Amino acid sequence: MPAPTTDATPPPVPYGTPEAPRIAVRGEAHLEVDPEVARIGITIAARGRDRHTTLDGLTRRNASVLDLVKTYGDAVEHLETGAFSLTPELVKHGRGERIRTYHGTAHITAELTDFTALGELTTRLADLELTHVNGPWWALRPDSPAHREARKKAVQEAVQRAREYAEALGTTLAALVELADIGAEDAPPAYPQAPVGRMRSAAFADAAENTPAAPLDLEPQRQHVHAQINARFTMVPPRL
Template sequence: MVDGPVVAVRGEAYREVPPELARFTVTATARDRDRETTLTRLAERAAAVRVLLDSAEPAVERRETGDLRVWPQTRRSGERVVAWHGSVATTVTVTDFTALGELMLRLADQDQVEVAGPWWALRPDSPAHREARHAAIADALLRAREYAEALGARVTALLSLADTGVGPQPMLARAAYGGGAMAGGPPELELDPRPQTVQAAVEARFSITAPVLG
């Protein structure tokens, strides 16, 4: 039980900061009437992707093989297989944005390879999150002091503080590049990293001295 007046406020912070990561997906595909031929082509194209990603280190921070699919194509009636399809997708995380455009186009230059992205993001432990939370608390304290001052009072103590759960709002950008040989090699591509929105909000209750009214 709190004796005396209390002021309850909401503190907020909004920041736009440069992204720290860029992610994109690269998908190799294959199709043939013969299942073994499809699998062989798929393995060869996936290996070619791996070689390119190996050559891009250390710009590539992480890569993860995701969806591997092999499925038959049948006629509309019956179960007769007319072709086999295969695909394997890899998610690539890049930290060196100067090499990003060139890498994506080099991958897209491979036969039967699709590249999609990039998706810009911050690291989960980015200092930007901490800075936004600190700014939200400072905003709550400033508001409480302003309300108290308007009443001729002053803030004396913090009674409670709650994070309302507002988190970062990732900004995305997506483009798709189909595979196929480009005459003379891939062209240059400059990508502009999209700023990331970081938000934080808190609800706080402060005790204040007796207001001076009248």
């Protein structure tokens, strides 16, 4: 009985052949650009002998901070409230579970695009009672044109590198076989978490402390954008 025939096309081999030799190269690009946004973390604290007093103080301070941030209008691109806590502190000595005081905290995150306003806002926030400011964290937007430009340059470099290899063999490229990102799963986060500075403030009775502080002169941190790709080409068989 004759063996059945099939018209299925055999799968392409994962390597080059003498009739279609392959070139595998890597394309890389590195850009250094100005940041587009800056993020700061704000922590408001309150303390009191009873739960109601502590919660009331925390609510007032939280509202004051939100109102202050909102006065900067379009300079603030994003504003959100994070974790909130109200924790009793027990007396360390003595019998029973007696509460000594209550501690309340609320966390706010603000994202700004105007860095001049950022310096002024940061100073004013740090000048508030029982308010801590962390940051700024500089970043690019996820859809920043810088990412697209880096990817384009990485592809152009891969093509140029492959052409140079082909030219060294006295031939030319024939076709693109594969183009793939490198380490996409290890890409850095859009908004890095490592703080570049921390500020803390508390109000005192001293008249000097009541004088508004001069705005911070913040120097934006340049952002590094990387792109890497693997590319495989076929080339016209060279005469060796």
